[in-house]
Amino acid sequence: MPRIELAPVDYLILCTYLVFVLGIGFALKRYMKSSDDFFMSGRALPAWVTGLAFLSANLGAQEVMGMAASGAKYGIATAHFYWVGAVPAMVFVGVFMMPFYYGSRARSVPEYLKLRFDEKTRGFNALSFAAMTVFSSGISLYAMGLLLTALLGWDFNACILLSAVVVLLYITLGGLTSAIYNEVLQFFLIVAGFLPLVLLGLENVGGWSGLTERLAAVSTGRGFEASAFTSLWGTLGNASANPLGVEWFGTLMGLGFVLSFGYWCTDFLVVQRAMAADSMLAARRTPLIAAFPKMIFPFLVIVPGMIAIALTKTSGADGFQLPLKPDGSLNYDMTIPMMLGHYFPSGMLGLGLTALMASFMSGMAGNVTAFNTVWTYDIYQAYIRPRESDAHYLWMGRASTVGGIGASVAAAYLATQFNNIMDFLQLVFAFVNAPLFATFLLGMFWKRATGHGAFFGLVAGTAAAALHHGLSLPAGSAVGIKGGWLGVMTAYPSEMAQNFWTAIFAWTACFLATIVASLATRAHREEDMRGLVWPLTERQSDAGLAWHQKPATLGLIILALVAALNIIFW
Amino acid sequence: MGIDIRKPIGGLLALLGLILMVYGLVADPAQYRKSNGRNINLIWGGVLVAAGGAFLLGSRSGTARQASR
Numbered sequence: 359m360p361r362i363e364l365a366p367v368d369y370l371i372l373c374t375y376l377v378f379v380l381g382i383g384f385a386l387k388r389y390m391k392s393s394d395d396f397f398m399s400g401r402a403l404p405a406w407v408t409g410l411a412f413l414s415a416n417l418g419a420q421e422v423m424g425m426a427a428s429g430a431k432y433g434i435a436t437a438h439f440y441w442v443g444a445v446p447a448m449v450f451v452g453v454f455m456m457p458f459y460y461g462s463r464a465r466s467v468p469e470y471l472k473l474r475f476d477e478k479t480r481g482f483n484a485l486s487f488a489a490m491t492v493f494s495s496g497i498s499l500y501a502m503g504l505l506l507t508a509l510l511g512w513d514f515n516a517c518i519l520l521s522a523v524v525v526l527l528y529i530t531l532g533g534l535t536s537a538i539y540n541e542v543l544q545f546f547l548i549v550a551g552f553l554p555l556v557l558l559g560l561e562n563v564g565g566w567s568g569l570t571e572r573l574a575a576v577s578t579g580r581g582f583e584a585s586a587f588t589s590l591w592g593t594l595g596n597a598s599a600n601p602l603g604v605e606w607f608g609t610l611m612g613l614g615f616v617l618s619f620g621y622w623c624t625d626f627l628v629v630q631r632a633m634a635a636d637s638m639l640a641a642r643r644t645p646l647i648a649a650f651p652k653m654i655f656p657f658l659v660i661v662p663g664m665i666a667i668a669l670t671k672t673s674g675a676d677g678f679q680l681p682l683k684p685d686g687s688l689n690y691d692m693t694i695p696m697m698l699g700h701y702f703p704s705g706m707l708g709l710g711l712t713a714l715m716a717s718f719m720s721g722m723a724g725n726v727t728a729f730n731t732v733w734t735y736d737i738y739q740a741y742i743r744p745r746e747s748d749a750h751y752l753w754m755g756r757a758s759t760v761g762g763i764g765a766s767v768a769a770a771y772l773a774t775q776f777n778n779i780m781d782f783l784q785l786v787f788a789f790v791n792a793p794l795f796a797t798f799l800l801g802m803f804w805k806r807a808t809g810h811g812a813f814f815g816l817v818a819g820t821a822a823a824a825l826h827h828g829l830s831l832p833a834g835s836a837v838g839i840k841g842g843w844l845g846v847m848t849a850y851p852s853e854m855a856q857n858f859w860t861a862i863f864a865w866t867a868c869f870l871a872t873i874v875a876s877l878a879t880r881a882h883r884e885e886d887m888r889g890l891v892w893p894l895t896e897r898q899s900d901a902g903l904a905w906h907q908k909p910a911t912l913g914l915i916i917l918a919l920v921a922a923l924n925i926i927f928w
Numbered sequence: 929m930g931i932d933i934r935k936p937i938g939g940l941l942a943l944l945g946l947i948l949m950v951y952g953l954v955a956d957p958a959q960y961r962k963s964n965g966r967n968i969n970l971i972w973g974g975v976l977v978a979a980g981g982a983f984l985l986g987s988r989s990g991t992a993r994q995a996s997r
Contacts, residue, residue, distance in 0.1 A: 367951045378940045385931050539933050554972050558963050703959035705951045705969040
């Protein structure tokens with residue numbers, strides 16, 4: 359692996375950032391007076407702040423580096439994760455679901471499930487979510503330690519300790535507000551660090567037309583049509599005709615509907631940002647404001663990967679090369695760090711790496727703030743110590759921040775020893791998450807859905823996900839963690855296709871099982887469901903608002919723009 | 929809540945931009961072979977100073993806050 363040498367100016371930039379991060383934490387300390395302030399920012403943030411945080415909370419470094427890696431592996435089709443996946447889901451959660459999340463005054467997504475369904479549905483969601491956030495933040499720490507050790511030659515233990523302490527300090531001091539403010543800061547750093555990278559890279563390869571030309575050579579070299587790396591839908595008719603190895607139906611339903619709606623509409627990590635908004639209107643506009651930059655992000659995070667693979671395949675001996683893994687294949691995960699090192703002189707290099715470190719830390723902080731809230735409200739207050747003073751829960755929020763970060767560090771070290779455990783856990787969480795959106799959809803729009811129905815549906819959906827995974831195998835994989843452990847009934851052309859179809863099966867099973875079990879059990883009383891379900895909730899009146907404030911109008915504008923992007927890059 | 933986020937955003941962007949500009953003026957220009965021959969430190973530092981300044985101005989006038997409501 360080629361090393362990157364940092365100059366003093368690069369360290370100066372990194373330190374300046376750290377000073378600001380901690381400064382924000384200390385400045386916010388005196389505003390943290392109640393548990394509401396600590397866990398929900400006192401529901402007092404303007405929509406543009408929660409909107410940018412809504413976007414950045416998901417923009418951890420693994421996401422950024424992973425999207426660039428996929429851009430290098432699969433080309434522009436990676437943008438399906440944004441233009442079919444995230445953006446329509448963000449419009450849906452803003453226009454249709456936020457009235458229930460925000461209007462119910464629930465303090466968390468599991469708490470909404472408690473209000474709408476029952477205790478066991480909440481418990482199931484709270485426990486799996488809490489475990490998942492700790493492991494995610496542990497994996498994020500581990501990935502950062504690995505990267506900085508390999509790239510800069512830093513000490514692994516020192517990297518983990520430094521970032522854990524920084525995140526610990528700013529969250530215990532300023533709570534959710536600290537995390538949100540730092541996510542907003544990270545958004546601007548990512549743009550500041552990556553936009554010049556894209557501009558320099560595009561200039562270098564001769565603009566978009568030069569890039570298309572070079573990628574045509576990459577595509578045909580792999581036996582695809584020349585446009586396979588630069589078209590979104592053109593080669594999706596058949597899974598074997600595109601580098602993703604998926605077809606259009608699996609992409610639309612599996613990624614576009616089940617996975618993306620499941621993540622953006624039900625994951626407390628992102629929904630928590632909208633719940634911190636200062637009014638119902640601001641909460642509804644939060645995901646919509648986030649959707650505008652989200653649409654543009656493929657150009658910042660996917661295009662660098664496309665440039666990297668184009669240069670690797672077509673430039674001369676002294677040009678850019680992606681590093682190789684020990685087995686001789688290209689190490690796509692190093693795309694972003696290598697591109698930063700290739701185009702940026704000292705100075706800008708410091709800025710680029712600071713943006714990357716900022717997204718590692720804020721990715722971790724997002725998980726930790728979601729964890730401490732769910733732990734304190736949905737586990738500790740619900741099951742361990744129900745009737746304590748608010749000051750006690752505020753204390754517990756800080757204590758569980760320390761505990762959550764400690765557990766993340768433990769998970770990071772566990773990952774260094776047993777990488778398989780991490781793969782296994784991520785698989786289990788994927789099973790648990792896949793059906794969730796069916797539960798919320800029925801819960802919010804069908805008043806007959808019951809607690810028993812929801813719980814049974816979730817269990818059935820999780821089981822269906824596991825079953826489908828156990829009976830299918832992506833091409834070229836060994837039986838085991840990749841699937842087929844119950845016997846191979848179907849083979850998929852790629853792991854991604856298998857994931858999409860696992861999600862489709864899980865969602866369908868949960869949807870049907872919830873309906874059947876709900877009809878078989880006694881309906882909830884209507885008085886108990888006011889404000890929690892569509893038919894029993896007063897409509898928000900948007901009359902008298904300017905067009906740019908109306909959620910429905912904003913949603914339509916976003917959908918029109920995203921449709922245009924799909925057509926332009928068809 | 930508490931502090932106006934536009935101040936730290938503006939402050940950080942402007943300060944980083946300033947560091948980049950100063951470094952771009954004094955550092956060895958040979959290293960800009962990497963960045964297609966452009967002094968990217970000076971150019972992008974200028975962009976960041978302008979962006980940071982806009983945030984700081986916005987936080988002083990307070991108009992953006994009302995508009996976002």
